[in-house]
Amino acid sequence: MSVLVYTExxxxxxxxxxxxxxxxxxxxxNTLGTTxxxxxxxxxxxxxxxxxxxxxxxxxxxxxLSDFNAKAYANAIKQAAQKEDAxxxxxxxxxxxxxxxxxxxxGLNAGYASNVVSAPESASPFTVKRTAFTxxxxxxxxxxxxxxxxxxxxxxxxxxxxxxAAAEEAFEPSVADSDxxxxxxxxxxxxxxxxxxxAEVVVSAGRGMKGPENWGxxxxxxxxxxxxxxxxxPVSDMGWRPHGEHVGQTGKPVASNLYIAxxxxxxxxxxxxxxxxxxxxxxxxxxxxxxxxxxxxxxVGDAFEIVPSLIEKLKQFKxxxx
Amino acid sequence: xxxLVCISHVPDTTSKINFTDxxxxxxxxxxxxxxxxNDEFGLTRAMWxxxxxxxxxxxxxxxGAETEPTLRKALAIGADTAIRVNAEATxxxxxxxxxxxVAQDGGYDLIIAGRESIDYNGGMVPGMLAELxxxxxxxxxxxxxxxxxxxxxxxxxxxxxxxxTTSLPLVxxxxxxxxxxxxxxxxxxxxIMMARKKPLNVVEATDASADSSATxxxxxxxxxxxxxxDAGNLDELVNLLHTEAKVI
Numbered sequence: 001m002s003v004l005v006y007t008e009x010x011x012x013x014x015x016x017x018x019x020x021x022x023x024x025x026x027x028x029x030n031t032l033g034t035t036x037x038x039x040x041x042x043x044x045x046x047x048x049x050x051x052x053x054x055x056x057x058x059x060x061x062x063x064x065l066s067d068f069n070a071k072a073y074a075n076a077i078k079q080a081a082q083k084e085d086a087x088x089x090x091x092x093x094x095x096x097x098x099x100x101x102x103x104x105x106x107g108l109n110a111g112y113a114s115n116v117v118s119a120p121e122s123a124s125p126f127t128v129k130r131t132a133f134t135x136x137x138x139x140x141x142x143x144x145x146x147x148x149x150x151x152x153x154x155x156x157x158x159x160x161x162x163x164x165a166a167a168e169e170a171f172e173p174s175v176a177d178s179d180x181x182x183x184x185x186x187x188x189x190x191x192x193x194x195x196x197x198x199a200e201v202v203v204s205a206g207r208g209m210k211g212p213e214n215w216g217x218x219x220x221x222x223x224x225x226x227x228x229x230x231x232x233x234p235v236s237d238m239g240w241r242p243h244g245e246h247v248g249q250t251g252k253p254v255a256s257n258l259y260i261a262x263x264x265x266x267x268x269x270x271x272x273x274x275x276x277x278x279x280x281x282x283x284x285x286x287x288x289x290x291x292x293x294x295x296x297x298x299x300v301g302d303a304f305e306i307v308p309s310l311i312e313k314l315k316q317f318k319x320x321x322x
Numbered sequence: 323x324x325x326l327v328c329i330s331h332v333p334d335t336t337s338k339i340n341f342t343d344x345x346x347x348x349x350x351x352x353x354x355x356x357x358x359x360n361d362e363f364g365l366t367r368a369m370w371x372x373x374x375x376x377x378x379x380x381x382x383x384x385x386g387a388e389t390e391p392t393l394r395k396a397l398a399i400g401a402d403t404a405i406r407v408n409a410e411a412t413x414x415x416x417x418x419x420x421x422x423x424v425a426q427d428g429g430y431d432l433i434i435a436g437r438e439s440i441d442y443n444g445g446m447v448p449g450m451l452a453e454l455x456x457x458x459x460x461x462x463x464x465x466x467x468x469x470x471x472x473x474x475x476x477x478x479x480x481x482x483x484x485x486x487t488t489s490l491p492l493v494x495x496x497x498x499x500x501x502x503x504x505x506x507x508x509x510x511x512x513x514i515m516m517a518r519k520k521p522l523n524v525v526e527a528t529d530a531s532a533d534s535s536a537t538x539x540x541x542x543x544x545x546x547x548x549x550x551x552d553a554g555n556l557d558e559l560v561n562l563l564h565t566e567a568k569v570i
């Protein structure tokens with residue numbers, strides 16, 4: 001028996017989320033008195049995982065699995081879980097992990113809890129705390145099946161360094177042609193930009209920016225902070241910014257360390273989507289904007305003056321702290 | 323083409339969330355229920371297939387009689403038939419098993435569900451359903467075309483989008499992007515009148531167990547007051563973010 005964790009790679013390199021799920025898996029394994037086995041696809045090197053608690057890494061090297069395919073990956077992870085006799089399987093909250101979660105849960109006859117925010121409350125009954133009602137509440141969920149599948153919320157557990165060495169083991173799951181009923185034909189992804197999913201800092205702007213032509217300063221602020229850009233629902237509905245930037249209840253969830261909202265009033269649906277961010281800064285000319293009630297820091301005033309000035313201050317700060 | 327749209331009956335997005343019975347149950351008092359937004363985008367896309375490609379569109383919900391107004395609304399938007407599986411939707415696995423039975427009995431070619439419901443946010447029903455009935459599956463679907471038995475689906479990935487080809491039968495986990503917000507339809511009087519005469523069939527639940535149960539709820543701790551920084555003193559903001567919040 002062990003805890004199995006799916007550690008995602010991008011071009012053979014582990015994503016930051018992989019280290020977070022590995023850290024989490026270690027905490028679960030400690031509770032259950034067992035070890036952590038990580039499963040990865042075509043990782044260049046697996047050594048880094050040991051620093052976050054993996055005791056063993058099954059590195060699947062298979063050209064058929066070089067690109068993500070939900071069904072084929074779910075099948076391979078299922079075989080890894082069965083080989084390791086894993087009672088708890090852990091995945092992240094990435095688009096890919098959430099894609100394969102339902103398939104994997106049925107394959108393993110596992111009860112699945114998504115958006116889990118902390119180590120299990122108890123091992124028997126197996127109870128986890130997860131967000132519900134789009135971050136307006138938490139739910140304590142008991143999983144009754146023999147095998148449990150846990151989807152860890154992004155940026156909820158953090159990285160916990162551990163010492164040890166992870167033994168890499170080759171693993172060759174069987175791959176069936178029937179796994180490839182969905183074939184990817186094209187991927188359209190900006191490689192030079194930080195994604196909202198991975199970003200530590202997100203700079204988001206709303207209708208207060210008055211028009212798409214004013215986004216230059218938002219992008220510059222994001223650039224200085226190494227942040228991803230995001231926007232409110234009305235902004236994406238009006239076509240000022242692409243849909244992929246829309247954050248909120250019906251858009252993308254944000255769980256960054258720092259969320260800066262500029263010219264966004266803070267409708268309840270928007271706040272629900274960004275609530276998991278740790279520190280929120282609001283810049284708005286309306287001191288009565290509801291967002292100020294949800295924020296940690298606020299500046300009341302004209303964004304068109306504050307943002308350029310903030311960019312300068314941050315550049316100075318970076319120069320001093322470089 | 324036979325389309326089934328899975329409809330979750332959820333609190334309106336503006337609802338205040340409260341709990342009752344010692345924080346073990348969602349308090350529905352004063353809450354308005356709507357079609358789950360992710361499902362509504364899918365339903366609207368299904369209407370497009372109905373109008374342009376002659377598809378039939380059924381809608382289904384797993385829930386008690388109190389969810390029927392939500393199904394009637396889907397009929398008023400244009401669905402042909404509604405099915406209600408008469409059972410409390412205890413968890414995602416239970417719902418997926420009920421939907422799998424409905425899907426198999428009805429022989430549907432395309433099943434559209436929302437990527438997640440905005441109440442419990444499980445995000446598991448579409449994938450579980452696809453696996454249970456052996457259909458192809460695309461999640462976080464933001465574009466869908468069907469030509470005969472072939473389909474092209476675009477999904478949102480972290481930082482972009484990905485397009486795939488696949489074939490029917492197909493399950494998609496839909497969301498905004500399947501249609502635009504401005505394409506969503508508000509039922510008109512004629513639609514509402516017609517919906518009253520359309521069939522709403524109640525079927526009994528199949529024997530299935532839930533894998534999990536929500537035993538208790540908790541609201542986030544109340545937030546401390548916002549710290550206001552003067553617009554003329556942004557050095558202080560930078561300093562607070564660095565020394566106090568430690569995020570830069």
